[in-house]
Amino acid sequence: MSDTTRFLLNETDLPRQWYNILADSPVPLPPVLHPVTKEPVTPDFLSVLFPMELILQEVSTDRYIDIPEEVREIYKLYRPTPLVRARRLEKMLGTPAHIYYKNESVSPVGSHKANTAIPQAFYNKVAGTKAITTETGAGQWGAALSMACNFFDIALEVYMVKVSYEQKPYRRIFMETYGAQVYASPTDRTQFGRALLEQDPSNRGSLGIAISEAVEAAATSGGSKKYSLGSVLNHVLLHQTVIGEEALKQMDMAGEYPDVVIGCVGGGSNFGGIALPFLRENLRNGQRTRLLAVEPTAAPSLTKGIYTYDYGDTARMAPIVKMHTLGHTFLPPGIHAGGLRYHGMAPLISALYEAGYLEARAVPQVATFEAARLFTQAEGFLPAPESAHAIRAAIDEALDAKAKGEKRVILFNLSGHGHFDMMAYQEYLAGRLEDYAYPAEAVAQAMQSLPQVETEVTAAD
């Protein structure tokens, strides 16, 4: 065991391939359905939204997929990211546990989202795409895609949830500095947006609505615009596996192996990114690492949602996928972790969780900010409210190990920094943060809007 604090890889250790769990998963993924016909979708349908290379990655069962050199060159601006032993946090907790974190907040945009934004922009560039549409909630994803599109000279339209657009001007300006066009959603630029504004001009938007607008803008562009999604899909989780692949090498440098790997989950991409390479080691190499997804009690799609077919967006324009969901009409309470306010969950994560390969836990908002502040005071770095969910669980694991007097090696993903979330910290410091009980009634109501999928469709292959 090393006495090092930060375990740094050289550029030559930057992974050359992404890892595709579909090659090893014992759980086949049910097919994706067309939102209108409810029949399995064809690549043709998806090609309205995505370049072919990403569609192929979406369905590939190759174990490893080469990372293009053009993508690796840009990854090198910030990757490999550090693995850090949180020695000061351990000491503060008085725990015998060893706590490691992978610091994805060091990317130029401050989060792991860059890991998929860069290849998505690249594959679009290769396919000749001139413009992309996307949505963003708190703005982490929008900022990442803004940077990536800037690198590849692609125009970008960002539909930003109106409440965030108004409350988080910093992230909007950040995106604009990279050259993106940012619109407060609902907008009058789409049919769906106009219809909503007609019903209620003061509609402040939601992630589901913003997705619908971005999808509509691309789907009705006559082929001139593609669409890009920052989480949920298989190819997004695929790109994020650089996190876990690096972490495996770095844990090796540290001379330890994690007993538990932790990530926060909204759509599932940063958790998938760090956990899936460790799941491979569980499945193929006899490791027994627990893989723990942490979600907010306000939007607990894994721990309270059901595993069923649902739409990915509010307007029912996105494909229907089988996933853990709270119902596509469910609007989560206004917690500050905007990136975790999503009704569904990546189909891959949902299927693996359902089959028992992953664990999940929901944590309340105030305890999450307590963990964030403790981490900041111990380690110096101020985490994003989303990432703070992983920290909460990591601390709880460390305290549990302390109570039981056992050594435990804990690894969590620090998916992003909180520099654009300071107003949330102010609310916390002022004692004005609320905890939200599980919104059972709202979920029950949303569950009634689930699509009627006639027959239980069986696995694709």
Add this chain to the structure above:
Amino acid sequence: MSDTTRFLLNETDLPRQWYNILADSPVPLPPVLHPVTKEPVTPDFLSVLFPMELILQEVSTDRYIDIPEEVREIYKLYRPTPLVRARRLEKMLGTPAHIYYKNESVSPVGSHKANTAIPQAFYNKVAGTKAITTETGAGQWGAALSMACNFFDIALEVYMVKVSYEQKPYRRIFMETYGAQVYASPTDRTQFGRALLEQDPSNRGSLGIAISEAVEAAATSGGSKKYSLGSVLNHVLLHQTVIGEEALKQMDMAGEYPDVVIGCVGGGSNFGGIALPFLRENLRNGQRTRLLAVEPTAAPSLTKGIYTYDYGDTARMAPIVKMHTLGHTFLPPGIHAGGLRYHGMAPLISALYEAGYLEARAVPQVATFEAARLFTQAEGFLPAPESAHAIRAAIDEALDAKAKGEKRVILFNLSGHGHFDMMAYQEYLAGRLEDYAYPAEAVAQAMQSLPQVETEVTAAD
């Protein structure tokens, strides 16, 4: 020459000593004078404000001073910092120059200020200090000292320039998250602040005023509080030399040696930190690197100020030092680079500049933000407005090399990120930023307030 992008040192390469230019400087420093008697100050006078170890460092002529292990342990949270070859920026400029930058923005607080905040808090801790006062303008220094005091369990009072306190709530909350008490200066907590508010209740403060308040709060505390300064003083520049020491090793890894080393200057600490180890190589090992300090045209203390004795603060409570100054009553125009809005300059930097060992250049605000945006779009990372001054000069050097068709190796210090300065970027993007002509009249008026130092005092040794 390497094809690497980021040159990373291991923790074992973290410097064990700071470099003290006073051991090699051919230019002796004139003595520091008491603000009232105008006689050279005694350590007794300084000990009201500073712990003895820092006073000894202030006057030491030892070439190297050991970095305490407790400080190195905390440095390891973010040091060594990366040296980065800005290949994408070079390409965008079409320059034959090689551009390297030292990325100090990766510290938990987002700037180089942590490098001196940590040892200052440590030496205070060792001396038994229970509370520290300081001032902050834009908030970079305040955040760094907040983190450091938190690590060493010392209470911190931050006097934050009122206009920044109101316009930059994010940085204030950042400091509060570490546990600091932040006050909008002028406050009613000091005699000086109360007098100013009596004259003008709407006084929005300045860095000079905030320094006066912080100094008064410590000096009148009956020994219960010490004071800490984030720039200007010898011991601050000393601590910052970790930047240049690491950069020397990293340039070696890159197989190159810089023709020019560039840093922005307000008080002079980040520039000194990167440049002084290279000056040692010039003085002792026959290197001929140009060392270029870059200041805003709105506060051009090196290029337009005069080299004379002046007060460090507005209320004339701080010692009188010989430095480049625009007059201690000069209030720089409201540029967004708050950290560069200071009337004076580190005595060390001033003396070396006066003697021809350093170069200086003033750059206007709009061109500086143009450089910042270009850098962001090329390299991904969004710089602080202060650091953008160094980027402007680096780009100009690269373009000059291009015009002359010559290879030039350029190294600049990216002293901090701009995540808390997005409103400034918004002003720039909206075309609302102003350039400020050199405020000649205001400076001429301020020059009349220079202290009357009876005789030209000669060098201390």
